[in-house]
Structure formats: structure tokens, C-alpha cells
Amino acid sequence: MSTLESRYQEILQQIEQAAQQAKRNPDDITLVAVTKTWPVETILEAYAAGMRHFGENRAEELEEKRPTVEAKLGPDSGIVWHFIGTLQSRKTNPVADYADVFHALDRLKIANRLSKRLEENGKAQTRRLPTFLELNISGEMSKSGVNATDWENSATQRAEIRNFGKTVAALPGLTLQGLMTMAPWDADPDFIRTVFKRTRLLAEWLAEEMRLERPLALSMGMTDDYQLAIAEGATHVRVGRAIFGERHTH
Numbered sequence: 001m002s003t004l005e006s007r008y009q010e011i012l013q014q015i016e017q018a019a020q021q022a023k024r025n026p027d028d029i030t031l032v033a034v035t036k037t038w039p040v041e042t043i044l045e046a047y048a049a050g051m052r053h054f055g056e057n058r059a060e061e062l063e064e065k066r067p068t069v070e071a072k073l074g075p076d077s078g079i080v081w082h083f084i085g086t087l088q089s090r091k092t093n094p095v096a097d098y099a100d101v102f103h104a105l106d107r108l109k110i111a112n113r114l115s116k117r118l119e120e121n122g123k124a125q126t127r128r129l130p131t132f133l134e135l136n137i138s139g140e141m142s143k144s145g146v147n148a149t150d151w152e153n154s155a156t157q158r159a160e161i162r163n164f165g166k167t168v169a170a171l172p173g174l175t176l177q178g179l180m181t182m183a184p185w186d187a188d189p190d191f192i193r194t195v196f197k198r199t200r201l202l203a204e205w206l207a208e209e210m211r212l213e214r215p216l217a218l219s220m221g222m223t224d225d226y227q228l229a230i231a232e233g234a235t236h237v238r239v240g241r242a243i244f245g246e247r248h249t250h
């Protein structure tokens, strides 16, 4: 087995274990292999090892890598491309064109631009882009994400999140799949777990407010904290370093 393959198998086992401990079905958890900064050869190697969900966080990389991978594997490889990074409004077109799932929607402007492009593409008719709203729960990590730092106590924050959710769900090109959050770096596990738990409770609240038929998915957990995220209900974990090793920084 290659290093990549054995690391992948190990993570699948960890996911299964974390799911069992939480009395959850491991099949409800999607491992998104974060290939940002890694070349196409690495993606092909990961594909050969069995990975099918790939995550990129820069529009330029997605736009470059997806067609290259498809030229090798064909359009029916079964790969699902996840865009996980915060998006600037001038980079929305490549994401509308090349992403199958979008994890980090934090502004209405971005939602409108994506939806418009998908309509123009004619893609909106066949399949709306599954989208996660990015929530800033801890207030520590970064400025990205809709402010939900005090959602339990703040009617203003709840109203903003509810309106955002409803507006996104009503757009012709997008479908609201769930909520995404990032835990703070270097925090202790109890604090991180609280961030994930508060995100889950927010998702439950929002689904009820919006009278959704299905629960909202939860994109949370990375290399250092995906087991904690699974314990709190993550349906999508975004893991890079644990599979591919430390990234080469450009």
C-alpha cells in the first residue's frame, strides 16, 4: 500500500470509529479530501486509492485541475468537486462552472452571482448547486462567515441567518444543503466541541424555522478535529494534511 492509501484507510477507520461512538451511521459522513496546493498527479493517486470527493479552496486551482483530471479519467469518473474556500465576488464564475458543491457561502452578493451564472449556463435547470452557509460561531477564527457568535441570545443574528437561508433556498441556481463552520486553531478540545455543537443546534433551529423536510447537512471538522466534529453531527469532514501531509506553500 502507498502512504496515501494507508493514510486514507486509517482515516476511514477513524471516521467509522467516531461514528460508532456517536451511534451514527458512518455512511452518513462524506470525507472530502482537500487537495488544495497539490498537483493533479496527487489527485489521480488519491483517486486510485479510492477517494471520490475532492476539496479546493481557490477558484483558479479548481478551474485548472478539474478539466485536467477529466481529460485523464473522463467525465464519468464519479468525482465530486467541493469548493470549500471563501469566495470573492469576482471569482464566482469558475466556481459556478466547475464546483459540484459549495461549502463557504457567506454573503448574498456571492449567492446572487453564482445563481445568475448557473442560470445562464443552463445548469440551474438540471441541478441546483448544493450550498452550505458558512457561519462564524466562535468569533476567533477569522472574519469569514455569517456572524453567529451569539445566535442563541441575539434575535438580530437569528433573523439575519433565517433571512439569508430563505433567500438562498429561493434562488433558482442554488439549493441550501447545510451549514459550514471552522473551529478556532489551537483551542482546547472542549471549546472546539462546543463550537461544533452550537453549529449543530443552529442547523436544527434553522431547519425548523424554514420548515425543511430534511435536516441540514453539517460541513465541519478538519485534520485536527474531525473526530470531534463527527461526535457533534458532521456529515462532511474536510481533511487535507492527514491524507496528503503538510502542504507546500507557494
Ligand SMILES: *Cc1c(COP(=O)(O)O)cnc(C)c1O
Pocket: 034, 036, 057, 084, 085, 222, 223, 224, 238, 239, 240, 241, 242
Ligand atoms: C485547508 C482547508 C481544510 C483542510 O485543512 P487540513 O488542516 O489540511 O485538514 C478544510 N477546510 C478548509 C476551508 C480549508 O481551507
